[in-house]
Amino acid sequence: MRKAVIDLGTNTFHLLISEQEGEQISEVSKIQIAVKLGEGGIEFGRIAPPAFERGQKALEEFRKVLNQFPCEEVHIIATSAIRSAENGKDFIREAEERSGFKITCISGMEEAEWIAKGVFHSLPTMSHPYIIMDIGGGSVEFILCEGKNIIHKQSLDIGAARLLARFKPSDPILASELGLLKSYLEENLSGLMHQAQDAGVTTLVGSAGSFESILELVSDLPGYESKSIGPACFIIPMDAFDQVYKQLLASTKAEREQMKGLADYRVEMMVVSAVLVDTVIKMARIDKVYCSLYSLKEGVLFG
Known part of the structure; x- marks a missing residue:
């Protein structure tokens, strides 16, 4: 099964497309775009206009990649910068309109849970x-x-x-x-x-x-x-x-x-x-x- 995950981080947006067979994953495509979503606004609890637009354009680029590599599942996860910004919901709304993505904004505790699940698979x-x-x-x-x-x-x-x-x-x-x-x-x-x-x-x-x-x-x-x-x-x-x-x-x-x-x-x-x-x-x-x-x-x- 081919799956994609997009991690909307504060500094970098990550796209990972993988083929998964049981507990094995093989990378199909991996892209990072430095959006610096927190630049100029994180200390004020907002996503500043230039960062807002950088984030939107990054998601449009990811949409193009996903059109080249169709996936059975696509998960888009928004984290700290978006969940804590007063215009975070506006960012998600515009991203869904421009890129056609369904974005899930998770709490810090949910983020910790997903991180642990990932790390567990790397450890003895x-x-x-x-x-x-x-x-x-x-x-x-x-x-x-x-x-x-x-x-x-x-x-x-x-x-x-x-x-x-x-x-x-x-x-x-x-x-x-x-x-x-x-x-x-x-x-x-x-x-x-x-x-x-x-x-x-x-x-x-x-x-x-x-x-x-x-x-x-x-x-x-x-x-x-x-x-x-x-x-x-x-x-x-x-x-x-x-x-x-x-x-x-x-x-x-x-x-x-x-x-x-x-x-x-x-x-x-x-x-x-x-x-x-x-x-x-x-x-x-x-x-x-x-x-x-x-x-x-x-x-x-x-x-």
Whole structure:
């Protein structure tokens, strides 16, 4: 069966078309368009007119692709930027009129559920508690798990686009700005991280996105090779993450644009995303980090 999922993210719209046979999926087409839906409006609770139009045009492009690859099922999921914007319903209404799509706007808790379902399919059986983390532009989802069971899930509006809009860091980020950012994150994450510690969590599983970029940057370090632990899950060594983290903190936007493996649409937000990861590692006393290549899209595909 051929299925398509469109994930309307805050920074990027993703289209994934796959052939599915039972628990196996094979990619037919995968497209990302950097719409930056939160640019110029996320801090005011609106989708700004230029971003609004970028999003609409991206969906028109996706419609053309889907006309080339007809699917038996098409799922279009709207997340943080659209659900929290006062004109989010207007965006959905216009998108349905212009592109003919039926769009479902999900809550942060539903988003966490779909992310977990996707990540579960990438992992081996885990014998100890762990936490899944998905960094979006608008929100960050956390799912505490035992095996393939969810203990607790939470969605926080501390996504990378919101952090950039709130703190407007220099290029490169200054030590004083880093301190303010980390203090803000520690305040917002305190309760959840204590809960993770109480559950005995020492493993972090990052869901695609920024974690894929970190994995690519780690793989480019001398002496490091990607090692998998599951069908679509790879180890990010702690010492290698530390190297990449320091490299990102010291980098300018122009330097990040030249980094091998760092996608153009992640260049701007990669520093705050790395700070998010480092903060979680330190607060939860994480000693193992994995990167799952699966996320919400695969969760929807597997149902």
